[in-house]
Amino acid sequence: MKTILTATAALALGTGMALAAEHSATVRLGTEGAYAPYNFLDDDGEVAGFERQLGDELCARAELTCEWVTNDWDSIIPNLVSGNYDAIMAGMSITDERDEVIDFSDPYTQPDPSVYVSTMDDVDVENAVVAAQSGTIQAGHVASMEGATLVEFATPEETVAAVRNGEADAVLADKAFLMPIVENESELSVVGDDVLLGGGIGMGFRESDGELREKFNAAIQSMKDDGSLNALIEEWLPDGATF
Amino acid sequence: MFAYCTDPASLDGLAWLACYLTTGKHMAFYASFGTVMLLLAVTAPTALLFGFGGAVAARARFLPVRMLGKTYIAIVRSVPDIAFFLFFVIALDQGLEYLRLLALCPDWDQPVRQGNDFVVCSAAKLPSNSAPQWVHEVYGFLLAMFTFAIVFGAFAANVLFGAMMAVPRAQIETAEAYGMTRAQTFRRILVPQMWVYALPGLSNLWMVLVKATPLLFLLGVEDIVYWARELGGSVTPRFSDYPHSDWRVWYFLALLVFYLLLTRVSEIVLERLMKRLTFGQATTGGMAA
Numbered sequence: 138m139k140t141i142l143t144a145t146a147a148l149a150l151g152t153g154m155a156l157a158a159e160h161s162a163t164v165r166l167g168t169e170g171a172y173a174p175y176n177f178l179d180d181d182g183e184v185a186g187f188e189r190q191l192g193d194e195l196c197a198r199a200e201l202t203c204e205w206v207t208n209d210w211d212s213i214i215p216n217l218v219s220g221n222y223d224a225i226m227a228g229m230s231i232t233d234e235r236d237e238v239i240d241f242s243d244p245y246t247q248p249d250p251s252v253y254v255s256t257m258d259d260v261d262v263e264n265a266v267v268a269a270q271s272g273t274i275q276a277g278h279v280a281s282m283e284g285a286t287l288v289e290f291a292t293p294e295e296t297v298a299a300v301r302n303g304e305a306d307a308v309l310a311d312k313a314f315l316m317p318i319v320e321n322e323s324e325l326s327v328v329g330d331d332v333l334l335g336g337g338i339g340m341g342f343r344e345s346d347g348e349l350r351e352k353f354n355a356a357i358q359s360m361k362d363d364g365s366l367n368a369l370i371e372e373w374l375p376d377g378a379t380f
Numbered sequence: 381m382f383a384y385c386t387d388p389a390s391l392d393g394l395a396w397l398a399c400y401l402t403t404g405k406h407m408a409f410y411a412s413f414g415t416v417m418l419l420l421a422v423t424a425p426t427a428l429l430f431g432f433g434g435a436v437a438a439r440a441r442f443l444p445v446r447m448l449g450k451t452y453i454a455i456v457r458s459v460p461d462i463a464f465f466l467f468f469v470i471a472l473d474q475g476l477e478y479l480r481l482l483a484l485c486p487d488w489d490q491p492v493r494q495g496n497d498f499v500v501c502s503a504a505k506l507p508s509n510s511a512p513q514w515v516h517e518v519y520g521f522l523l524a525m526f527t528f529a530i531v532f533g534a535f536a537a538n539v540l541f542g543a544m545m546a547v548p549r550a551q552i553e554t555a556e557a558y559g560m561t562r563a564q565t566f567r568r569i570l571v572p573q574m575w576v577y578a579l580p581g582l583s584n585l586w587m588v589l590v591k592a593t594p595l596l597f598l599l600g601v602e603d604i605v606y607w608a609r610e611l612g613g614s615v616t617p618r619f620s621d622y623p624h625s626d627w628r629v630w631y632f633l634a635l636l637v638f639y640l641l642l643t644r645v646s647e648i649v650l651e652r653l654m655k656r657l658t659f660g661q662a663t664t665g666g667m668a669a
Binding site: 162163164165170171173174177178179180181183185186202204206207209211212215216218219220221223238239292294297298301317318321322343344345346 | 403404405408466470473477495496500502510513598602610617622623
């Protein structure tokens with residue numbers, strides 16, 4: 138009896154201390170900061186956008202202190218698994234390849250439509266030179282199309298610039314990223330229908346970090362339940378489907 | 381910055397430009413010039429030190445030391461910078477955290493490697509997760525500096541190694557004839573005379589180092605090229621008070637001017653240095669030919 142009591146006390150104490158340590162630690166959120174409206178740097182150089190608002194709200198609901206960090210897209214997963222930050226929130230679609238390396242939260246957007254944008258209205262994207270950001274689902278999709286030639290760029294901005302200066306015939310990227318640009322520039326237009334890729338956008342976690350993932354999953358679920366996630370989607374991603 | 385900047389859409393001309401060029405983002409851009417200059421100022425001497433050590437080791441009479449020096453030069457020179465930066469920095473960071481784990485969390489019972497993940501107790505994290513962002517940035521900067529020093533040190537080692545070989549044998553023989561020990565010959569004859577042979581190679585390295593700073597962003601340190609690309613990219617009115625089209629060409633033009641100026645200043649300094657180092661030496665550059 139005595140041993141059981143001691144064991145229980147020790148366990149309770151241990152959990153209490155673990156919780157206390159957990160609470161005081163800051164959760165670092167890694168993002169790219171170059172993919173409006175999901176994440177971008179505002180005029181003050183601060184991370185802003187859909188994921189900034191969503192992430193801050195999720196952290197508040199999960200009672201965590203969060204800090205935003207920008208990181209190059211190409212090294213965003215290696216730096217997560219080596220522990221430079223604790224979660225990725227960078228418009229990253231849930232795919233099987235990524236899922237082998239990291240774990241994803243529940244999606245916080247529906248599978249997001251991608252579109253082709255070009256300076257020519259009649260371009261045949263099946264047999265064209267298509268620009269995409271390296272390491273994205275769009276790049277993977279273009280690479281798998283037989284007739285099309287893929288040109289990869291390190292940043293989203295460069296993919297659009299390649300179309301403007303004629304280096305590529307069209308660009309394939311998330312619709313939410315391309316639409317504000319198309320609306321602002323008369324020479325660019327959407328070509329063809331929406332392309333549905335991936336399993337929605339989710340937060341990326343280290344596979345060993347199941348506890349943190351559960352906390353954010355609970356917060357995402359609570360935002361889905363009370364409709365606040367839909368409100369954010371309607372505000373930032375007007376073309377995106379709600380939950 | 382200025383009082384009239386509250387509504388940039390109503391401004392035009394110089395007033396708009398003044399507001400635009402003083403946004404927080406632009407301030408970060410200007411600050412990154414300081415980051416780059418600081419990195420160069422600290423890395424160049426450190427790399428030279430690494431290079432000197434490498435060259436001396438590569439010439440050592442004791443075989444293991446010689447092997448060590450030669451291996452350092454050969455390996456680092458043959459690995460692409462970008463691979464070195466992704467692999468070495470992460471390995472270094474994890475090595476430091478592992479040492480801290482052993483020291484700070486003796487009762488840690490989980491494996492450090494869990495699949496792809498590297499997991500240590502939160503006390504061993506370097507820097508601590510709760511540390512303010514600037515601590516993380518300083519840490520990233522130090523890692524970057526160290527990595528740059530190792531990479532450029534290997535190239536410098538090869539240059540210095542060649543320079544040491546280029547000092548005329550007659551000079552060394554004379555020193556030996558005077559009864560100097562090997563160490564004395566090295567200190568008094570070889571090192572003072574080798575710089576003139578090393579300088580052209582070292583100045584090349586310096587120029588390459590000056591332009592290698594975009595690698596910094598791989599480590600999360602934002603350098604001038606990152607900010608130029610970020611600021612120059614087109615911005616739609618939805619996401620900024622200062623919408624503009626693709627202005628990268630102007631930002632890169634500014635970088636071009638900066639780099640040209642830096643190159644020019646470097647050239648002047650190096651030329652003076654060369655004059656000083658060749659003074660009185662039996663070379664065409666020197667006076668005592």
